[in-house]
Amino acid sequence: MAVKVGIPSSLLFYVFFPFWQSFFKEIGVQVVTSGKTTKSILDKGVREALADACVPVKLFFGHVIDIKDNVDYLFIPRVVCLNQKTIFCPKFLGLPDMIRFSVDNVPPVIDVRMDTRVGRFPLVKAYQEVGAYFGASKISALRAYLKARQVLNHYRALLIKGFTPAEAMARLNNPDESKPAPRPRENLKSNLKFAVLGYPYNIYDSFISVNILEKLKKLGVGVLTAENIHPFLLALQKNCGLPKRLFWTFSDIALKAAHFLFKHGRVDGVLHLTAFGCGPDSLLNKFIELEAKKHRNIPFMTLMIDEHTGEAGMATRLEAFVDMVRRRKEMIACQR
Amino acid sequence: MSKVTFPRMGESWRTFKMLLEDLGNEVVVPPRPSKKTLDLGVRHSPEFACFPLKILTGTYLETIEMGADTIVTSGGMGPCRAGEYAMLHHKILKDLGHDMKMIVFELPRYYPFNFIKNVWTLNKSRVCIRGIISRIKRAWRKLQALDNAEKLSHVVRPREINRGATTRVYHKILDWIDQAYTTEQIIEAEAAALEAMRNIPQDHTREVLKVGIIGEIYVLLEPASNLEMEETLGNLGVEVERSMFLTGWTRDNTWTETTQGMTVKEAAAPYLPELIGGHGRDSIGNTILFAKRGFDGMVQLAPFTCIPEIVARTILPRVSRDYDIPILTFFLDEQTGKAGMSTRLEAFTELMRRKKLLLKKKNVAQKNIYIA
Numbered sequence: 001m002a003v004k005v006g007i008p009s010s011l012l013f014y015v016f017f018p019f020w021q022s023f024f025k026e027i028g029v030q031v032v033t034s035g036k037t038t039k040s041i042l043d044k045g046v047r048e049a050l051a052d053a054c055v056p057v058k059l060f061f062g063h064v065i066d067i068k069d070n071v072d073y074l075f076i077p078r079v080v081c082l083n084q085k086t087i088f089c090p091k092f093l094g095l096p097d098m099i100r101f102s103v104d105n106v107p108p109v110i111d112v113r114m115d116t117r118v119g120r121f122p123l124v125k126a127y128q129e130v131g132a133y134f135g136a137s138k139i140s141a142l143r144a145y146l147k148a149r150q151v152l153n154h155y156r157a158l159l160i161k162g163f164t165p166a167e168a169m170a171r172l173n174n175p176d177e178s179k180p181a182p183r184p185r186e187n188l189k190s191n192l193k194f195a196v197l198g199y200p201y202n203i204y205d206s207f208i209s210v211n212i213l214e215k216l217k218k219l220g221v222g223v224l225t226a227e228n229i230h231p232f233l234l235a236l237q238k239n240c241g242l243p244k245r246l247f248w249t250f251s252d253i254a255l256k257a258a259h260f261l262f263k264h265g266r267v268d269g270v271l272h273l274t275a276f277g278c279g280p281d282s283l284l285n286k287f288i289e290l291e292a293k294k295h296r297n298i299p300f301m302t303l304m305i306d307e308h309t310g311e312a313g314m315a316t317r318l319e320a321f322v323d324m325v326r327r328r329k330e331m332i333a334c335q336r
Numbered sequence: 337m338s339k340v341t342f343p344r345m346g347e348s349w350r351t352f353k354m355l356l357e358d359l360g361n362e363v364v365v366p367p368r369p370s371k372k373t374l375d376l377g378v379r380h381s382p383e384f385a386c387f388p389l390k391i392l393t394g395t396y397l398e399t400i401e402m403g404a405d406t407i408v409t410s411g412g413m414g415p416c417r418a419g420e421y422a423m424l425h426h427k428i429l430k431d432l433g434h435d436m437k438m439i440v441f442e443l444p445r446y447y448p449f450n451f452i453k454n455v456w457t458l459n460k461s462r463v464c465i466r467g468i469i470s471r472i473k474r475a476w477r478k479l480q481a482l483d484n485a486e487k488l489s490h491v492v493r494p495r496e497i498n499r500g501a502t503t504r505v506y507h508k509i510l511d512w513i514d515q516a517y518t519t520e521q522i523i524e525a526e527a528a529a530l531e532a533m534r535n536i537p538q539d540h541t542r543e544v545l546k547v548g549i550i551g552e553i554y555v556l557l558e559p560a561s562n563l564e565m566e567e568t569l570g571n572l573g574v575e576v577e578r579s580m581f582l583t584g585w586t587r588d589n590t591w592t593e594t595t596q597g598m599t600v601k602e603a604a605a606p607y608l609p610e611l612i613g614g615h616g617r618d619s620i621g622n623t624i625l626f627a628k629r630g631f632d633g634m635v636q637l638a639p640f641t642c643i644p645e646i647v648a649r650t651i652l653p654r655v656s657r658d659y660d661i662p663i664l665t666f667f668l669d670e671q672t673g674k675a676g677m678s679t680r681l682e683a684f685t686e687l688m689r690r691k692k693l694l695l696k697k698k699n700v701a702q703k704n705i706y707i708a
Contacts, residue, residue, distance in 0.1 A: 050650050052641065052667055078610060090415045090612040094647035097608045101654040113610070242423050243440070247415050279643040282384035283420050290427050 002030040003134055005110070006071030008063035009034045011056060011092070012079060014165045014200040018172050019152040020075065023127060026144030027136040032071050034063040037207035041066050046307050048103060054277040055306050056201050057091050057098075059208060064099055064106070073108050073133065074099070077126070080115040086249040089280055159227040164213065165204045192326060193222040195261050197288070198273035199250045200227065208305060209273060210314040219322045224267060226257035233260055240287075251280040258288045262295040269299045269325045276306035299325055338437065339364050340458070341404035343392050346557040347482050348582050350514045355475040356408070359468070360461025364404040366395045369560040373398055374670045380428055387639035387669050388554035389421055391561055396425060400434050408458065411442040416613035416644055418554075474519050476583075481513050481526035483581045488533050490577065493570030494545075495538040503567060505532055542573065545688050548626035549578045550619040551637035552645055555668050556580050562637050563674045565666075565681070569635070572685045577631075579622040580615070600625065607651050616644030620651060627659035632688045634661060635681075640669035662688060 007013065007020055013033070024031045034041065037059060045062025064074065076096045081087045091098075096111030110133055114126045124145055131141030151172065158168035194216060202209055203225060216223050226234075237256040239245050246252045254272075261267050272288055274281040285302055292300035301321050303314070342352050344366035356363045367373070369391050377394030396407060412419025422440040429436050439458065444451040455468060463471065485506065493502040509529035516525035547569060555561045556578060566576050604621030611617055623634050636652065638645030649665055656663045664684045666677065 050646060052646050053650070080610070087415050090614070090616065090643040090647055093415065093610045093612045094608060094616065094644075094651070097610075098647055098650040101607060101651045244411070244420070244423060247413070247419060277384060277641050279384075279386070279417055279641055282382045282386075282641065283417060283424055286382040286385075286424060287427065290431055293431070 002028065003073070004030045004032050004071045005073045005075050005134075006032045006034070006064075006067040006107070007075050008060055008067065009036065010060040010063045010205070011095075011201045012077075014204045016152070017165075018155040018169060019148045022151040023130075023144045023148040024075075026147055027131050027134055027140060029134050032067055034067045037063070037205050039207075042207070042307060050102075052277065054091070054279070055208060055275045056199070056278075057095075058307065059201075059205070060095070061099070061103065064103060068103065068106050071107055073110055074106060075110045075130075077130075078111050078113045080113060081117050082114065082123075082249065084116045086245065086252045087247055089248050089250070091279075160230055162224075162228050165200065165227075192220065192268045192322065192329070193224060193266070194269045194271055194325075195224045195226075195257070195267045196271045196273060197226055197254045197257055199254070199275075200225075202273050202275055202305065208275075208309075210305065210309055210311055212271075212273060212303070212314065212318070215315060215318055216322075219319065221322055224261075226253050229257055229260060236260075240291075242287075246280075246284065246287075248280045251284045255284055255287055258291060262291055262298055265295075265298060267298065268329060269301070269321065271321075272300070272302045274302060274304055276304055299328070338362070338406045339404045340406045340408055341366055341396070341399040342408045343410075344368065344395055344558065345554060345582065346559060347486070347510060348479060348557070350482065350510070351475045351479045352408075354478060354517075355471060356458065358471045358475075359459050359463060361458060364399045364402050366399050369395060369558065378670050380432065384641050385424075386417060386552075386642050387561060388418070388552075389424070390670065391554075391558070392421065393425060393428060396429060396436070397432075397434075400429070400436070404436075406437040406439060408439045408454075409441070411440040413443060413446065418614070474522070477519055477522050478513065478516070479586075480583050481516075481522055481529070482510070483583050484526060485509055485513065485529050485533065487578075487581070488530055490566060490570065491575055492533055492536055492538060493567070494573045494575045495540060495542055497537040497539050499571065501536050502533070502570070505536055509533065543689075545574045545632045545685065545692065546630075547574050547576050547688070548622065548631050548634045549576050549637065550580075550615075550622045550626075550634060552615055552639055552642050553580055553585060555637045555639055557582060562666075562668060563672065563677055565635070565637065565677065568678055568681055569685070572682060574685055576635075577626070579618065579626075607655060608648070612644045612647055614642065614644030616648040619645065619648040620655060623652065623655050623661065623663065624659060627655075627661040631661065632692055633684065634663045635684075636663060636665040638665065638667055640667045642667075662691070 005024055007017065021031050041062040042059060043062070044065045045058040045060065048065060049058040049061040068074065076099060078093060078096050079088055080093055096109050100106060100109050110130060112126045112129045114123060116122050119125065124142060127145045128138050128141040131144065136144070155168055155172055158171060159165065163171065196203055196212065203213065206214065213223050234253060234256040237259045240255050240259045246255055258270065261270060270292065272285055274285055289300065292298070303317065340356055340361040341364040349365055353363050353365055373391060373394035375394070376397045377390035377392070380397065381390040381393045407425070409422050411422055422438050426436065426438050439454050441454055442450045459468060489502055489506045496502050509532055512525045512529055513522065516522040549556065549566070559566070566578070569576050600618055600621035603624040604617045607620050608617050619636060626634060636645070636649065638649070652663050664680065
């Protein structure tokens, strides 16, 4: 029987899962995920995690508790820095330790440190270390790494084309070329287009975000996220007029996306989805808000989610916002 | 002429005032954080920003009313939010119509030119380099004197016979140190201050509990933000030892790592091998060190939503179990009330005292069995 490694479907899952899946498959390890977030997973997480932690971290606890008894190892890498410039939120840096020391009966945690600021080929070395847990030789780990890298590039390309992570993962696992690909961008014949900014683990987790993407689509609004914008366009934003870049990778991307969208005005409204008690977001939200004040032509709204967020409340706020933006657009069209 | 202000952290403002005035700046002394400061800060800061950011926003707005137009503050490299404070404060204040000049000191270890440039900007009276160095040294000595006085007050307060005597003397000696100007005067004032503190009538036979205090630096250093917790504990007959003072922190972060810093890091390594910003790792490391020194308990202070302290708090229960040391955590924000805090501290003290008593009885019983 193959060794089973568990990957909680939360946090970095939405960014790196295709990579990890392909890597572990190459070195002959079975991957077990915790699947979609459910009410019971959230409840388990809320019970176990510290009350002051943010919802995504509580959710991560829930996902860990959900799979810990079915796997031999838990894969929770300590991802510090991946682009030599920005780092991840302190909660990501302490994630393996938080799990190990506050959840009972956890299987061994693979907490390999990934930091591209030190040494040569740090990521290759990190994944060779991961491979060593399962007895994979350095050569085979390298081969698996390179193959996984290709998959990741493919996945990112799909995201830029406008797929959501779930759709992109489904396409990667099932590359049925004969089927006509849904071309998300051209389907957006609707007259409105919103940008939803925020962290991938909040936006794409349809349970915790109360299905915000689907709700917008049902209201006839096209959705754009930071992952759908080409990284090159984001890099052009430099430091967004600040003396220093934001430290945190996801916040940096979100702020750049906000600046890009406000500057080029390709959207009719910007939504910022933030989790209750999120540290980086408290600053990021203010920065985006101050930037939005300069661009009065694009309405901006902040939506806050937590473990008690109700379906109805969210729907009301979204409907009101969509109606107001639509009305404003029609009025401007009439005035012309 | 520009008027300079800076964040207030406990009594350290006396030093910064002296240093900045020495370099020829007009200084606006930041007022002690009050209800008004908090109201202003909470109104204009992001809702979920940590407590120090809100206090600082309020303080800056108050000093602007008093005529300040330049802010000297510290930067940072993350991942703690404090490194972004200066940028955000600048934007918030600009949004409110105050275009302040920010002078942000980054870590001199990584940005030496930024440090030199900032010192040069602040050097209004064009003192020569040697002059600057001697002035910084003198300010440093004063900071040490202030820290030493505070440390001693923590030891004396639980043993004082007349309740409140230490606090009265402490406020008096702060003025002595404040008025000292040359290095000799500072040393003399410090000696006199420590002597005055030791002369407070004390009861040395009293059973005193020892508690270590860990947590985020701002809420540790600014008594107004932690509702004078150290004083409250002292009055309950608890000797406190704080893990962090401004002198110690500056030494650890300016040029090289001190041996003290290294020990904390090593102690924390089995639980948290990664620097997570702020003082998360220090909190864990210091808890272990204090436990090994036989302390009776720990109090952790953190601002609400502080990320590194949340990580530390998640791991601390295990440390507490492994080293058998009770830990009480306070997440502080503008809603924290003094009465609630005192009640929790009283209960915590009683529990620690009981634990100590039981342990003693057990030891005595064992000894008796041994003798019999």
